[in-house]
Amino acid sequence: MEKTSVKAVYQQILNRLQSAVGAEEASPQAYWLLEGLFGKKRMDVIMDAPLQLVPEAKEQLEDVLRRLEKGEPIQYVLGEAPFYGRSFKVNRAVLIPRPETEELVQLICGQYGSKQDLKLLDIGTGSGCIATTLALELPGPKVYAIDVSADALLLAEENARRLGAEAEFIECNILEDYPTTLPSLDIIVSNPPYVMRKEASLMKANVLDWEPAVALFVEDEDPLLFYRCIACLARKQLKKGGRLYFEINESCGKEVVEMLEKQGFSDIAIHQDLQGKPRMVEARWRE
Structure with missing residues (x-):
C-alpha cells in the first residue's frame, strides 16, 4: 500500500x-x-x-x-454523466448527455411543471436522460420512450429504474415503423440525429471517434429527415393543442420552422441555448 x-x-x-x-x-x-x-x-x-x-x-x-490519453471521453471511462442534477450511466451505445439538452428539458418543465397526468413520448431516447428526467420532474406523467438501439434501451431502462422513474421503453425505428398502442399524447420531444456528414470535419475527435454515429449523423441531402418524420407522427399522435419539441442543428432552424408550418403546426418558436445559438424548436398542434 x-x-x-x-x-x-x-x-x-x-x-x-x-x-x-x-x-x-x-x-x-x-x-x-x-x-x-x-x-x-x-x-x-x-x-x-x-x-x-x-x-x-x-x-x-x-x-x-x-x-x-487515447481520447476516450471521461464519461465513458467512468461510465456516468451528469444531467439535470442526476447521474446517468452511459456507454458507447448512447450519446453523452449535453447541457443543451438540459435546456430543452427545462423548457418543457417550465411550461408544464404544474400540469397533472401528462402523457409524453421521447423519440430517440438514448440513455433515457430526457424521458427519465421528465418522469421525475413533472407531476405524475405517463412517459413513453423509443429508440432504434436495443443496447441503448437496456441502458435507458437501467437508468430509469436506478433513479426511481416510471417509463415504458419501446424498440422502434421511426423511419420504418411506429408503435400503434400509444395513447393520444400531450407532448412529443426528440433530440434526433442532426449533424450533417459534411460537418464531421468540424467535430472533436473524442466525439467523432467514440460516440455512436447512428445517434449523431443525418445525410447531407436530407438534414430534416427525422424532423419531418417525427412531425408526421405528431400530427396523428398529439392531442389538439399538444406540443412538439425538438433539439435542432443550429444551421437548420428556419428550415425546421417552415416544415412545421407546412405540416399544419402553429405557435412555432425557436429558442436559443445559453451560447446564443438557435437550439430548440417548439410547436403546437392545431386546436
Whole structure:
C-alpha cells in the first residue's frame, strides 16, 4: 500500500491529462476522476488530505489515464454523466448527455411543471436522460420512450429504474415503423440525429471517434429527415393543442420552422441555448 496525498495524486493526474485533453479541460477532469475513483473532492486537494493507494487502485488509475490519453471521453471511462442534477450511466451505445439538452428539458418543465397526468413520448431516447428526467420532474406523467438501439434501451431502462422513474421503453425505428398502442399524447420531444456528414470535419475527435454515429449523423441531402418524420407522427399522435419539441442543428432552424408550418403546426418558436445559438424548436398542434 502506497501512502501519498490527494494533492499529489491530483497533480499526477493533471500532468498526464494536460497533453491529452488540454490545460482547460485537465483540471476539471482531474477533480472528476478523484471523486469518481477515490471519493475525494476539491477540498481534499486543498487540505492535502492523506491518501493510501492499494495496488489495485493504482492499476485502475493507470488504466483510466491510458484510456483518457487515447481520447476516450471521461464519461465513458467512468461510465456516468451528469444531467439535470442526476447521474446517468452511459456507454458507447448512447450519446453523452449535453447541457443543451438540459435546456430543452427545462423548457418543457417550465411550461408544464404544474400540469397533472401528462402523457409524453421521447423519440430517440438514448440513455433515457430526457424521458427519465421528465418522469421525475413533472407531476405524475405517463412517459413513453423509443429508440432504434436495443443496447441503448437496456441502458435507458437501467437508468430509469436506478433513479426511481416510471417509463415504458419501446424498440422502434421511426423511419420504418411506429408503435400503434400509444395513447393520444400531450407532448412529443426528440433530440434526433442532426449533424450533417459534411460537418464531421468540424467535430472533436473524442466525439467523432467514440460516440455512436447512428445517434449523431443525418445525410447531407436530407438534414430534416427525422424532423419531418417525427412531425408526421405528431400530427396523428398529439392531442389538439399538444406540443412538439425538438433539439435542432443550429444551421437548420428556419428550415425546421417552415416544415412545421407546412405540416399544419402553429405557435412555432425557436429558442436559443445559453451560447446564443438557435437550439430548440417548439410547436403546437392545431386546436
